[in-house]
Amino acid sequence: MGILSEKLSSVKPSQTKAMTERAASLRAEGKQVITLSQGEPDFQTPDRICQAAIEAIRAGHTKYTAVAGIQSLRKAVIAKFQRENSLNFTLDQVTVGCGAKQLLFNALLASLDEGDEVVFPTPCWVSYPEIVKLAGGVPAPVETRVENGFIMTPDDLRSAITDKTKWLMLNSPSNPTGAVYSREDLEDLAAVLRDYPDVWVLSDDIYEHLVYGDTEFCTMAEIAPDLASRTLTVNGVSKSYAMTGWRVGYAGGPAELIKAMNTVQGQSTSHTCSIAQHAAVAALNGDQSFIREFRDAFKKRRDQVVGLLNQIPGLSCKAPDGAFYVFAECQGLLGTRAPSGKVLATDMDFALYLMEEAGVAVVPGSGFLADGFIRISYASSEEELANACAAISNAVSRLSRTQGAA
Structure with a gap:
């Protein structure tokens, strides 16, 4: 063996x-x-964020923290979601992980049973199908088309959903295509999802701030508040703040799911680095210019x-x-x-x-x-x-x- x-x-x-x-x-x-x-x-990484980390070390913030993250960071996450996305969360509805990738893994591991399917448009980030498989689920990729700007259509989504579908994973802006789902695109997908009340939405917004020209960023829970009770919104500081190595991601969603994700994380990495968390507070709360x-x-x-x-x-x-x-x-x-x-x-x-x-x-x-x-x-x-x-x-x-x- x-x-x-x-x-x-x-x-x-x-x-x-x-x-x-x-x-x-x-x-x-x-x-x-x-x-x-x-x-x-x-x-x-901007200097003021690095300085916040140095100050955290000098202040002795080098001990264990709560699995879900320090309270000041979770409050900064709550403020960010409200300020930029019109999403309202309480402390027990947000969590911090070792990068957005860990939060995706935590969510799927906490929610998937063997055979549950996860729908996502392709081209997709390389880790999506592999994380789904590691979590015991079945990847259900949906091919999109160049001529359609690599955007999943409502018909694409409806055709992919089965009685085993547990999640729709949506990454906008997209890695690898750079495709951005418009407000109308998300409204159309939300209309389909309303017919399938057992399908959850995992919105991977890690490239949120990197949109160009007149392109508008929108996220599913903002566009369809009635779906917020079954939507997990994932983000992080890696891309927009040039903090890839700091490994800080965050997520907001229903308290029951967040609690389960914290259980998974508590038995794996525990919390993310205490020093990096303090740097992330400075990133989210400070000047964004x-x-x-x-x-x-x-x-x-x-x-x-x-x-x-x-x-x-x-x-x-x-x-x-x-x-x-x-x-x-x-x-x-x-x-x-x-x-x-x-x-x-x-x-x-x-x-x-x-x-x-x-x-x-x-x-x-x-x-x-x-x-x-x-x-x-x-x-x-x-x-x-x-x-x-x-x-x-x-x-x-x-x-x-x-x-x-x-």
């Missing part, structure tokens, strides 16, 4: 982490690699990358409305032959070719359950992005058509 569980045998490692680690390995060998595979802002500066910089980089990629034969993409990723279609390059003689049959082959020949790390779309794409993070400097796109262009120009390839 082997040591690994049958459950784990069906779970795949994160392709985003795998490509980033491969890039680090190549750099350790002395090779130049530009890493555009990781969803991490290149900005430094730097977020606009981050967003303006991301928009400029987005436009730069979209423009450069669309000049490369075989690649095409639209400007995303949110997050900091470009999801570029590479179907036109599949079936081509690399200078080594290898045929690039899949998006993984193409991604590995870019890694090894162009020195650029991207993530294949298959990792997001969408074959024929690559995800490129533009959370890097304009100079680095320009160099990366030039290297990609050069690498693509060295590909040749195989006999019979389109």
Whole structure:
């Protein structure tokens, strides 16, 4: 009998982490690699947030805290939800975890029985189907379409719901596509959900502040207050505040579910880092103007990358409305032959070719359950992005058509 569980045998490692680690390995060998595979802002955490952490250490806030988080942070979360999303929670309706990812895991582990289904649109974040499987559930991916802006339609949702459906997981702005669900989109989905009172909504809002132009961010519990009693709203400080390594996420929802999530967390990590919690208080309560500066910089980089990629034969993409990723279609390059003689049959082959020949790390779309794409993070400097796109262009120009390839 082997040591690994049958459950784990069906779970795949994160392709985003795998490509980033491969890039680090190549750099350790002395090779130049530009890493555009990781969803991490290149900005430094704002100084006032770092100072709050230093002050917390000096004040002796280095002991255990409540599993759900320190009260001052939960109050800051409550204030944030009310201020920005018109959502009203009490202390027992919010919780803090070691990043938004842990809160997603806690919620699913606390609520799924074997065979329960979780619906989510694809392309999706790489961890969604794997977390569902680890929690004992069954992933129920729903394919969306490029021509529809990668948005799940009401008909898509209705067709996916069965008598085993427990959750709808919705990530807006989306990783990897940058798609943002409009107010009308959410109202249409809410209309479907009203016909299925046993289906809960998990709203993953981690990229909330990273929307561009006239795009409006909305969240389900705000748009459909009558669904709030079966909606969990998850967010965190990682992306908007450049605090990925601090590992602080937060969630608001029905007290019964939050209590169950705290039970799961209490038997795993306990609370998140006490020092990071104090830094998060400063992040949520303090001046928010730097977020606009981050967003303006991301928009400029987005436009730069979209423009450069669309000049490369075989690649095409639209400007995303949110997050900091470009999801570029590479179907036109599949079936081509690399200078080594290898045929690039899949998006993984193409991604590995870019890694090894162009020195650029991207993530294949298959990792997001969408074959024929690559995800490129533009959370890097304009100079680095320009160099990366030039290297990609050069690498693509060295590909040749195989006999019979389109």
